[in-house]
Amino acid sequence: MPKIWTNSGDSHFLEPADLWESRLPRRLADLTPKADKDPDGEYETVRVDGQTFRRKLPTSAAVQFLENTRKAEGIRDARLRLGDLDHEGVWGEVIFPSLGMWSSTFRTPELLKACMRASNEWALEEVASVSDRYVVTAQVSTLVVEDAVTELEWAAGQGFRSVFLPTRPHPSAPDWHMADWEPLWRAAEQAGMVLAIHIGTDPVDLTSGKVGVAYRGPGGAVMNYTETTFSGQRFAMKLVASGALDRHPDLKVLISEGGASWIPFLGDRMREGYRQHHMAVRPKLTRDPKDILMTQVYASFQHDESAVAAYTAMGYRNVMFGSDYPHMEGTYGHTQDTLKELFDGVPVETRLRITQGAFAELFPHVPPAPADEV
Template sequence: MSEDLIVSVDGHIVEPPDLFLTRLPGHLRERAVWEEDLLIEPLGEDGRTHFRKLHTPGFEGWTNSAYPHFDGSPNTGQPDRIIADMDSEGVWAQVMHPNLSFFGLYSDDHDRSIGHARVYNDYVAETFGAYRDRIAPTAPIPLTNLDDAVAEIERAAGLGLRAILLPAVSPVPYHARELDRVWAAAQAHGLVVAFHVATGSVKVDKKASPTLRALIESVRMQSQELTDDLVVGRILSAVTKQSFVPQQIIASLVGGGVTERFPGLHFVLVEFNANWLVSFMAAMDKAWTLGVGQDRDFWVGTWDDARPDGDQPGMAQVFRLNERWPYPLRPSDYARRQIHVSFQEDPVAVACRHITGVSTLVWGVDYPHPEGTFRRSREAIDVQFAGVSPADRAAILGGTTAGLFGFKAPAAV
């Protein structure tokens, strides 16, 4: 992969199992995210014996195989081992997000969430500061208290972090004007704003969070007979549910005028795939376009016989609303200018780049997660980028992300 400058916008830092147990203030430690190492007899023919069990409200019992390095040894989040994995994959630089600490960062318990964020941001600044030419950790920012959110953005910038990470599902709508303080702080420090799939909306008094319930259902389906209902449901979930949250984020940022008021901000939506983006951009514009076939003077509504003809508030020229878009650029123009959506394997998104704009698409390995392309990125790239021009390929695979996060290409040898 030496001919490509690969910059992944989607990696995850495997945190020390006791990071929050040892670093949170004492009164918060009983609410900490922590992991238990499990060495067990193999569950299947793959022979895997090293597992990790999560302990935290809403996710108690979540257990998965330990993430492997390229050589098969367990991933412990050490920077030099991450760099070695990146080298094995041909990835020059990587934007990296939390891993299981996601489950403590965006809950309805503010003290718990901001406590986890402060510990995590300190940890990644200390641990990865010497590797900033190749690794850019994001700084998670809970939005359950905006004074604390702005203060943590300021602090994260002072720590040298280059991006903030907000929950995909926010306690405050992203078009709410009260969040202008957050956007202003990020813009003032030149920080990228990222959102990661499947984050937010954790309620600590619920035994099983929506994410854990989805995991339980996914595991249950593995042992079920493959029925028509199951197949249809899985397709509909992939088509409708998975794209709803990123579309809501973009609609809020563009429709709420955030992109107009803060033109210096760039927003990266991580691990949402991007095949839905082309139709969504078209639909945003269509909602505010008076088409050739639309009679702008056509009236429709409900008639009130008790009112005079000239006073019928239930009637309106229905298509005139299409002309009332409140901002100078079209919705799709703001998306092309400031929105970036990441994918791992999405050839449809690549094929639609001439419509969405090349800069709206950025690539990520999703290291070291099993649903990503780690240990087979060359195959994924070759399949998706066959016939793509060198300029477009370079932009999507690394150029756009490198520009956003300040990564420089390695010096020629």
């Protein structure tokens, strides 16, 4: 079949389960995440960094998905992964961690710092070294600003071009809009590191008994899934309103898997708030908040028809396709069908901007994708 080639602003890799445990000294390794299933298989007890909580295990549908995911050999093997990508028509891709999604749950700075370095060294050895099509996200501490800056600068020196940050740091650390994080934004801009934010990575509330669940009852599954998208919007809002992006005009942000049509809407709301409540606004910005959001924040989507309209009808140029390989919400196994549906009747220049152009702006070091065959 003729292919539409695309880059992807969102994908995932599954590290070895014992990555941290095997690379850290025992006193720290004992604090890394560990889980024990109940005999009936319905719940498990998780221990992480001196904290214990229980969570419900996946439903039968989710278990079936996990079984199917194991067939995607590239989730664990960076060499086999290239075959999966070629089959799907995906060229370059931003790769997020799996273990690293725990980072905002750690509360011991020394532990988090050590885990992030171990993950970064492993990613360099096992993933980044395999292909220049891979944009592997570095990981940094979100507990201590100085640790984050040190690791970001080290990662940039090793060739990383992007750094993964959770949508919100641990509650014991300052939130992203606070001035404490200014050294990190400055360091990222100077190093040319893209801030890569994946939705749904707010810290886990270990005391609520509702880990991963915001709603129960009728509609809960859809509401819980939808709820995860808002965390990425809040991150973008914080960096615009706090002046972080205004002060660092060369700093770029990628919000992955959260859709794209929310960017113009959020920009309108922020512009209105800034204009109508200007007497109370602090800090004052040198540029319109909507313009900052529309130019410095990129957003990836996988199935949303409205994302294409955000470019064609609302003037948002930084729309980027993301396959979310190989997650349930993603397009693995039907990427070409999805692309052809999304871009049926859409001008070629629009398609190329969304599938390749926006990605190439953020990561110009990735070789160009092959020519489309349609």
